[in-house]
Amino acid sequence: MTDYAFVLGKNWTLSIAELLEYLTDRAIDYEIVDYSRTAIILDLHRYFEPRELGDIQEALGGCYKIGKVVSNFNKDLAVRAFPAEGNIHRDARGRLRECPWVDRIWGNVKGKKIKFGFSTYPLVNYESDIDLKKLTLGLDEWTKRTLSEKGARRAVYYAYDDTDPDNPDMPNMALWPQTVAEQTLYKPPNSEILILLTTNRMYIANTIVLYDSMLQKYRDESRPYVAAEISTSPKICRTLLNLAGARRGDTILDPFCGTGTLLMEGALLGMRVIGIELDGNTAQGARSNLKWLGKDLGEHLDYKVVKGDARDANKLIQETVDAVAFEPELGPVFDNPPQPKKAKSIIDDLIKLYKQTLNAIATRLRPGGRVGMTLPVINAVGNQVNVDVYRMTDGTPFTVRKMLRRSQLGSQEKIDDRVKLYPNRETLPERKRGQVVQRDVLMLSKS
Known part of the structure; x- marks a missing residue:
């Protein structure tokens, strides 16, 4: 699979325009698989080394994280497993509880100490049909349990940060880049795992590189x-x-x-x-x-x-x-x-x-x-x-x-x-x- 997820800045249309212009200028072949107001999924038609993705991330002004897609599901699965209202469908929860992304991100985890955390990015700023908080914490808990069952020496997760200061009434389900960097969640065997919700799909991606907000703050100040x-x-x-x-x-x-x-x-x-x-x-x-x-x-x-x-x-x-x-x-x-x-x-x-x-x-x-x-x-x-x-x-x-x-x-x-x-x-x-x-x-x- 050569699908990559790009987490967009608040000006999502400009972020996408910049990204596509960057790829076009460098003759990097791509196809838009899917997108939302918070992320875009691109098939880059080949595997990119972390160093190559780092070069792309460093150059872009409107992209905060780049991850490799490891799983994707029909969005209805998340709606039925974690409905904002109505009854929970246990069969849907059962499918997600299998955590197929664990093997694809970590492989053999026996004896390893692992830190991780899920960050959820909805279609727009919210999802009316899905309880995002329960979805995020549910996948955190099930992934921790799966890692332990597969022999990880220790597995701990970091939950999402406080609300967005620019939108205090809007729940924030994503880890800030600063938190991911401070906890080294982007360095194996640790991982930040992205939940990306689009019109009809739910993508799971493993963060490879991210925007260095602390370094930028240091230079500004x-x-x-x-x-x-x-x-x-x-x-x-x-x-x-x-x-x-x-x-x-x-x-x-x-x-x-x-x-x-x-x-x-x-x-x-x-x-x-x-x-x-x-x-x-x-x-x-x-x-x-x-x-x-x-x-x-x-x-x-x-x-x-x-x-x-x-x-x-x-x-x-x-x-x-x-x-x-x-x-x-x-x-x-x-x-x-x-x-x-x-x-x-x-x-x-x-x-x-x-x-x-x-x-x-x-x-x-x-x-x-x-x-x-x-x-x-x-x-x-x-x-x-x-x-x-x-x-x-x-x-x-x-x-x-x-x-x-x-x-x-x-x-x-x-x-x-x-x-x-x-x-x-x-x-x-x-x-x-x-x-x-x-x-x-x-x-x-x-x-």
Whole structure:
């Protein structure tokens, strides 16, 4: 079996778009087996070594865990075994109590000390027909019993963590990546086991690699120069790099580099990075951050940060770059929604800035190169005001490269309408609750 499970970030559509773009760029053959709002199952058509999966995980901004699928069942089995309401079907529980995944994950367990834990990922944020808590703890208990019966010296499990701080009313049935790392559940003979519920199936997968949240937190807090108001999240930076088609060894440009977060992420992925920043103090801060990162890694990083205007990129840098990724100036910060007329005026000014910047970077971007960028969406009084991407690219050598292309998705006939992906998207939303200025994500190709 060559099916692999990818646990998605909260922006599940963008996570899937990034993953499929990453695989397509590297000519990694795949077929979508199934998906939900929390995970996607892909047949990668060959076995991937843990090191290879680690490289994929490290590069992705919208993926938290990758596991190998070891079993799958009709979802109705879970509904009958652990119904949210109604009678329990003992025959369904009997089938799950057999725990066929134990042999496939561990093989011979005789004499071994084993730590494990199940993490459950539902179709959406909940499952109306299944008692997720009982399902998760039930498989924990039955797996522990099976391991003991097969001769394990000791078997203990870790239950799911507290509720999601962003959604305190929503029960969380999954172990945080930090917990999995701290308890070394991803290192054999230990295991984190994923329960992945889709429209019609329940998949069981063994976590192979996961997002290192503690390392990311350390880098965020330890770098010498921080300016939260102009800093983009590291995970979005990696997503933008992947949408731009950036790869190890490439030279990438961020013409609005700010404190250098995207440059740092590119450098961590083995890229040569160039940044342009209008403010002199912030440009020096970006240099300080990159210098600190090189010392922390014990490696020489190939980077350059120049003070200047993004619209003068063709004058400020002379070398050809392979990809461009950035979060541009998004306009003023609002405490309250502005009037539509004011919002439209701001967007009009920003379109001029973006158009001039795209024409400048086009002279330095290689033929066929790509741009991954964000765009502002202003929640004005009564409606949203956003950037017309075709007006922005008119008069530039760039065209919109659509995401979630129909050729990437395949058939979705049997997918629940709540999770159905709409193909050929020009932009995808990247939203933060409560902010007046939101973001869209866009991918461009140089013609």
